[in-house]
Amino acid sequence: MTKAIEEQLELLAENAVDLFSREELKRKLETTRRDNRPLRVKYGADPSAPDIHLGHVVGLNQLRRFQDCGHTVVFIIGDFTGMIGDPSGRSQTRKPLTREQVAANALSYQEQVFRILRREQTEIAFNSNWLSPMGFEEVIRLSAHVTVAQLLARDDFSKRYAANQPISLVEFLYPLVQAYDSVKVKADVELGGTDQLFNLLLGRELQKVMGQEPQVVMTLPLIEGLDGVNKMSKSLGNYIGINEPAKDIFGKAMSISDDLMWKYFRLVLGWGREAIEQLQSEVQSGTVHPRDAKDRLATALAARFHDEAAARAVSEEFRRVFSAGQAPSEMPELVVTPDLLDGEGRAGLMALMVAGGLCASNGEAKRLIQQGAVKIGEEKATEVQAKVVPVDGLIIKSGKRGFVRLRLA
RNA sequence: GGUGGGAUAGCGAAGUGGCCAAACGCAUCAGACUGUAAAUCUGACGACUCACGUCUUCGAAGGUUCGAAUCCUUCUCCCACCA
Numbered sequence: 001m002t003k004a005i006e007e008q009l010e011l012l013a014e015n016a017v018d019l020f021s022r023e024e025l026k027r028k029l030e031t032t033r034r035d036n037r038p039l040r041v042k043y044g045a046d047p048s049a050p051d052i053h054l055g056h057v058v059g060l061n062q063l064r065r066f067q068d069c070g071h072t073v074v075f076i077i078g079d080f081t082g083m084i085g086d087p088s089g090r091s092q093t094r095k096p097l098t099r100e101q102v103a104a105n106a107l108s109y110q111e112q113v114f115r116i117l118r119r120e121q122t123e124i125a126f127n128s129n130w131l132s133p134m135g136f137e138e139v140i141r142l143s144a145h146v147t148v149a150q151l152l153a154r155d156d157f158s159k160r161y162a163a164n165q166p167i168s169l170v171e172f173l174y175p176l177v178q179a180y181d182s183v184k185v186k187a188d189v190e191l192g193g194t195d196q197l198f199n200l201l202l203g204r205e206l207q208k209v210m211g212q213e214p215q216v217v218m219t220l221p222l223i224e225g226l227d228g229v230n231k232m233s234k235s236l237g238n239y240i241g242i243n244e245p246a247k248d249i250f251g252k253a254m255s256i257s258d259d260l261m262w263k264y265f266r267l268v269l270g271w272g273r274e275a276i277e278q279l280q281s282e283v284q285s286g287t288v289h290p291r292d293a294k295d296r297l298a299t300a301l302a303a304r305f306h307d308e309a310a311a312r313a314v315s316e317e318f319r320r321v322f323s324a325g326q327a328p329s330e331m332p333e334l335v336v337t338p339d340l341l342d343g344e345g346r347a348g349l350m351a352l353m354v355a356g357g358l359c360a361s362n363g364e365a366k367r368l369i370q371q372g373a374v375k376i377g378e379e380k381a382t383e384v385q386a387k388v389v390p391v392d393g394l395i396i397k398s399g400k401r402g403f404v405r406l407r408l409a
Numbered sequence: 410g411g412u413g414g415g416a417u418a419g420c421g422a423a424g425u426g427g428c429c430a431a432a433c434g435c436a437u438c439a440g441a442c443u444g445u446a447a448a449u450c451u452g453a454c455g456a457c458u459c460a461c462g463u464c465u466u467c468g469a470a471g472g473u474u475c476g477a478a479u480c481c482u483u484c485u486c487c488c489a490c491c492a
Contacts, residue, residue, distance in 0.1 A: 165488085166487085166489085227436090228447070251445075254445060254446070255445065255446065255447090256446080256447080257446065257447040257448085258444095258446065258447065259447075261446095289444075290444070290446075291443095291444040291446070294444080294446075318445080321445085322444085322445045323444075359438095361455090361456065361457085362457075362458085363454095363455085363457080363458095364438085364453095367438085367439075367454075368439065368453095370452095370453085371438090371439045371440055372439080373440070385459055398439090399438075399439060399440095400439090400445055
């Protein structure tokens with residue numbers, strides 16, 4: 001709260017990609033300091049995908065920085081838009097939600113968000129509060145402030161339009177809705193990913209038109225997901241969720257490419273530039289193995305969303321299973337029931353694999369065996385038709401990650 | 410309102426009577442190499458069967474045919490353009 005203006009500015013702008021504008025932000029910081037009131041920093045969330053992942057964490061971290069400087073976060077849950085959905089059918093994640101679903105998602109959202117944000121410096125707002133009661137007249141008045149050409153200027157709209165792909169009117173309206181939210185909550189600043197730039201700027205425009213001081217717009221980098229190419233998103237399934245078990249957070253983090261890990265250090269862990277450059281040079285000089293650098297990342301992530309002890313445990317477990325090739329300490333079990341056995345007390349390997357959940361069908365089991373992915377105990381299975389004499393505790397392994405332990409009934 | 414185009418496996422997209430369980434690309438899964446890296450290379454990729462093979466699938470329902478993703482009829486849904 002007492003940080004000097006310049007210092008705040010430095011900290012807040014560090015990771016920003018776009019900032020409109022630095023001067024304006026500075027001025028706002030000064031006036032709020034003088035009037036002794038915090039800035040209102042707006043951030044919008046889509047309640048249709050209630051799992052918060054590391055991509056969101058980038059934004060949340062930045063919000064937290066604002067809070068650390070004494071400012072207030074206005075966290076908007078887009079329940080109204082969530083209930084309308086996206087009729088273009090392009091995206092399955094945009095199915096309309098029921099009121100109950102939205103409420104449930106919003107609740108789980110808050111619970112996750114407050115693992116990063118300070119509750120006492122956060123206002124939660126549901127945009128249905130002001131959008132639902134709006135009459136059509138108001139909606140039309142609102143849309144009068146924006147031209148089609150303006151909307152078409154947005155990158156993905158212009159691309160789709162040029163490619164003769166559908167753009168529904170609702171999609172056109174969404175940016176307007178988001179901009180109107182800014183007016184309603186009297187935002188001083190709005191944050192979003194770089195893909196939100198257009199929408200954020202529209203909020204600025206609309207505030208001006210409606211007689212408010214325009215919000216400062218700040219965009220943050222998008223982080224690529226596990227595939228290393230596409231931005232992290234739930235619908236692509238390339239994400240690390242903050243509610244995932246420590247083991248999964250760790251394992252997924254280990255699978256990202258070396259190039260990408262620095263971005264995670266900076267934007268998800270919030271490491272400063274010096275610390276990152278230091279580690280980078282150690283990796284470059286060979287002092288630190290890249291694997292170990294990534295282990296630090298993965299451990300820190302697991303620790304952040306669980307705790308130190310759990311993080312250390314998964315790191316060790318990981319080393320044992322994947323570096324040393326040993327069996328994990330815990331794995332699913334399959335109780336061998338009599339119907340799996342033939343007359344001589346043996347069970348077909350394929351049947352065991354299907355029953356144990358290692359694969360979905362016999363055909364798949366066969367493929368895995370033929371490709372040399374399957375081990376019975378220590379022995380590699382080579383025969384598709386192999387029979388196994390079940391022994392209590394015997395482990396069947398499929399691929400790098402599939403394990404099942406047999407239990408006799 | 411008019412004109413044209415389209416619906417094929419997780420996605421994209423070929424295929425216009427038998428050689429189609431359906432090219433190719435992406436994604437996925439496995440193997441090799443490794444650090445569970447990434448990249449690369451190799452293989453697999455509807456179900457059932459040891460296998461010969463059998464069964465279900467090309468928007469839906471009917472029909473023509475020895476034989477239909479492919480032809481005909483009706484229906485459903487989608488898109489672009491012109492107004």
